[in-house]
Amino acid sequence: MRRHRSHRSPDRLVSRPALRWAALAGAAAAAFTATSLAFGSFSGSATGGPMSVTTKRIFPGVRSTSAWNLKDASAGSGEVENSDLFLAAGDTRIKTTGNWTTAFASNRWLEFDFNASRPGGVPVSSATFNFSFADNVAGNTACIYIEVYRASTATLLGSYGTSAAPLACSSSSTTYTTINQSIATQVASTDVLNDLRVRVYGKESGSRALKLDLATVSGATAYANYTMYEQISRDQSTGTLTTTNWALAISADNTNYQNAANWATTFSTTRYLKFAFNPSVPTGAVITSVTLNFYYRSNTAGNTACWYGEAYNGATLLASYGSSGTPQSCNTGNTTYSTDTVTMSQLTSANDASAVTDVNNLAVRAYMRESGGRRTQVDFVQLNVNYYLD
Amino acid sequence: MLRNRFPARKLLLSIAVLGSAASIAGLGTFATFTSSTSASHTIASGTLSLTAPVSRLGTGASPIAAGDTMQRAIDLSYSGTISFGSATLTTSATSSSLLDTDTTNGLQIAIDKCSQAWTESGPPYTYTCGGSTSSVLASRALIGSAIALSNLTLTAGSTDHLRVTVTLPSSADNTLQNKSSTIDYTFNGVQRAGTNQ
Numbered sequence: 001m002r003r004h005r006s007h008r009s010p011d012r013l014v015s016r017p018a019l020r021w022a023a024l025a026g027a028a029a030a031a032f033t034a035t036s037l038a039f040g041s042f043s044g045s046a047t048g049g050p051m052s053v054t055t056k057r058i059f060p061g062v063r064s065t066s067a068w069n070l071k072d073a074s075a076g077s078g079e080v081e082n083s084d085l086f087l088a089a090g091d092t093r094i095k096t097t098g099n100w101t102t103a104f105a106s107n108r109w110l111e112f113d114f115n116a117s118r119p120g121g122v123p124v125s126s127a128t129f130n131f132s133f134a135d136n137v138a139g140n141t142a143c144i145y146i147e148v149y150r151a152s153t154a155t156l157l158g159s160y161g162t163s164a165a166p167l168a169c170s171s172s173s174t175t176y177t178t179i180n181q182s183i184a185t186q187v188a189s190t191d192v193l194n195d196l197r198v199r200v201y202g203k204e205s206g207s208r209a210l211k212l213d214l215a216t217v218s219g220a221t222a223y224a225n226y227t228m229y230e231q232i233s234r235d236q237s238t239g240t241l242t243t244t245n246w247a248l249a250i251s252a253d254n255t256n257y258q259n260a261a262n263w264a265t266t267f268s269t270t271r272y273l274k275f276a277f278n279p280s281v282p283t284g285a286v287i288t289s290v291t292l293n294f295y296y297r298s299n300t301a302g303n304t305a306c307w308y309g310e311a312y313n314g315a316t317l318l319a320s321y322g323s324s325g326t327p328q329s330c331n332t333g334n335t336t337y338s339t340d341t342v343t344m345s346q347l348t349s350a351n352d353a354s355a356v357t358d359v360n361n362l363a364v365r366a367y368m369r370e371s372g373g374r375r376t377q378v379d380f381v382q383l384n385v386n387y388y389l390d
Numbered sequence: 391m392l393r394n395r396f397p398a399r400k401l402l403l404s405i406a407v408l409g410s411a412a413s414i415a416g417l418g419t420f421a422t423f424t425s426s427t428s429a430s431h432t433i434a435s436g437t438l439s440l441t442a443p444v445s446r447l448g449t450g451a452s453p454i455a456a457g458d459t460m461q462r463a464i465d466l467s468y469s470g471t472i473s474f475g476s477a478t479l480t481t482s483a484t485s486s487s488l489l490d491t492d493t494t495n496g497l498q499i500a501i502d503k504c505s506q507a508w509t510e511s512g513p514p515y516t517y518t519c520g521g522s523t524s525s526v527l528a529s530r531a532l533i534g535s536a537i538a539l540s541n542l543t544l545t546a547g548s549t550d551h552l553r554v555t556v557t558l559p560s561s562a563d564n565t566l567q568n569k570s571s572t573i574d575y576t577f578n579g580v581q582r583a584g585t586n587q
Contacts, residue, residue, distance in 0.1 A: 041581050042436075042437075042472060042581040043438075043578060043580045043581065044438055044439050044440030044441075044468075044474070044578075045440055045577060045578045046440045046441050046442035046466060046577045047574065047575060048442055048445045048447030048448065048462075048554075048574075048575035049447045049448055049575045050448065050450075050484060050573060050574050051447050051448060051451075051556070051573045051574075051575070052450035052451075052571070052573075053450055053451050053452065053460070053558075053570065053573065054450075054451075054452035054454070055453055055455065055558065055562075055566055055567055055568060055569050056453040056454065056567060056568070059455050059562075059564060059566075060455055119564070120563075121563065121564025121565050121567050122567070191564070388455060390453045
């Protein structure tokens with residue numbers, strides 16, 4: 001079909017493109033005019049601000065830490081070190097594992113779950129897993145590698161070393177090998193730090209045991225250095241799992257601390273248990289409350305145990321809770337723990353200009369007596385500090 | 391085939407004519423402040439103005455925690471010869487953080503009005519109303535554009551006494567620690583609807 005576009009009608013006065021432009025212009029003019037008038041009204045405005053709002057560096061909250069450091073003076077003849085086995089290197093307190101195999105195996109490992117004692121949501125730098133071990137047999141060689149997990153979800157975050165290329169080996173039964181492995185890639189905030197598990201795979205050239213002296217995680221935030229201590233350790237070196245809770249860390253877990261020697265039937269200033277906490281409260285923080293949980297009972301049915309406490313910073317007595325004449329509490333029998341919560345109002349910022357220093361260096365002595373001159377069981381010792389940082 | 395050209399041209403011409411006619415008609419319809427008559431009376435447009443002679447909105451707060459509130463007073467005064475018909479609030483963050491971007495756990499705003507000037511105490515500022523109160527803006531996320539305000543007087547020559555309450559909800563978690571935002575507030579008023587004059 002032939003098109004007629006080029007055919008100009010004699011009666012056409014305006015070209016077709018001109019007509020199109022005219023139509024568009026008319027429509028646009030109408031739209032513009034209507035729109036302009038529709039929105040054209042008088043107005044006024046007033047401004048306020050600028051208002052700057054900044055939040056606290058650490059929100060108020062209770063941070064709890066167990067007593068990993070324990071010294072036992074129940075015998076009345078000085079303090080005996082009975083802290084958590086993995087608290088420090090070179091303290092002669094070690095754990096001997098079960099027997100390993102000569103090759104790494106996926107079902108042979110150790111695990112450490114760390115406490116959740118830090119304020120959440122705070123960036124963490126330089127998180128480091130500190131681990132000290134030795135072979136249990138002279139002349140043999142023990143090797144390890146590690147994996148880092150979120151404890152609550154058992155999610156693997158990362159690993160260091162492999163079964164083919166171990167992270168570290170020890171060929172001595174007397175000199176401990178210490179690793180300070182950075183796990184900063186996996187632990188970037190206190191949210192992870194408070195939910196941390198480290199698994200250690202091992203092997204031993206003679207299918208024997210390892211000796212463990214240290215298992216902590218240390219590092220820093222912008223506000224304070226910290227050390228995290230294990231509250232649950234698991235030993236599956238033999239392929240069969242054995243779980244050990246730190247005696248004072250978890251209440252009602254059928255694990256408790258029984259003092260080293262019998263108590264006297266009366267209080268003595270030389271007979272006590274001493275607990276330290278290392279809460280790492282940041283300098284400049286405001287402490288609004290401090291409480292101490294102390295759960296205990298006699299080790300002997302029908303007997304009565306009593307206690308009173310003293311709070312120290314070094315040799316300086318900060319406060320007393322009860323006395324030899326008026327104990328903080330007493331508890332009869334060995335089936336139910338006395339679950340004492342002691343308010344330590346003397347250690348708040350409102351009452352103590354050096355509250356942060358005093359709380360960070362706090363040692364609590366629990367003086368005890370037992371009606372039959374026997375031992376006691378302490379189930380739970382925890383310091384709870386409510387603080388914030390502006 | 392030739393017949394088809396003429397309807398098309400007529401259609402385009404019709405659109406052009408109708409468009410122009412609509413434009414002219416529209417001008418006549420919306421022309422409130424002009425007159426096309428030849429009468430000798432004078433028509434003058436009115437004026438209106440919105441100001442904030444009293445404002446504490448420039449007073450920030452630091453450091454705050456979850457559950458904290460900040461009360462700040464601001465008076466909106468309406469002047470001129472024409473009353474306002476409505477008012478809105480636009481807020482923006484000139485320095486932004488999770489405090490203003492988290493609409494649930496971040497900063498929230500509410501505005502109340504007092505029938506007389508608020509009685510201020512502090513700092514930190516708090517306010518009590520000796521008259522009656524009404525809600526101008528129910529609690530909502532702080533940042534917003536052209537947020538409608540209600541229960542304002544808006545009448546020329548009057549003043550609305552407002553109390554702005556900014557809250558960091560108790561639900562704010564640790565992700566909102568150590569954050570900082572700077573907020574600008576703009577109250578906009580629009581004239582009343584046109585009437586017969």
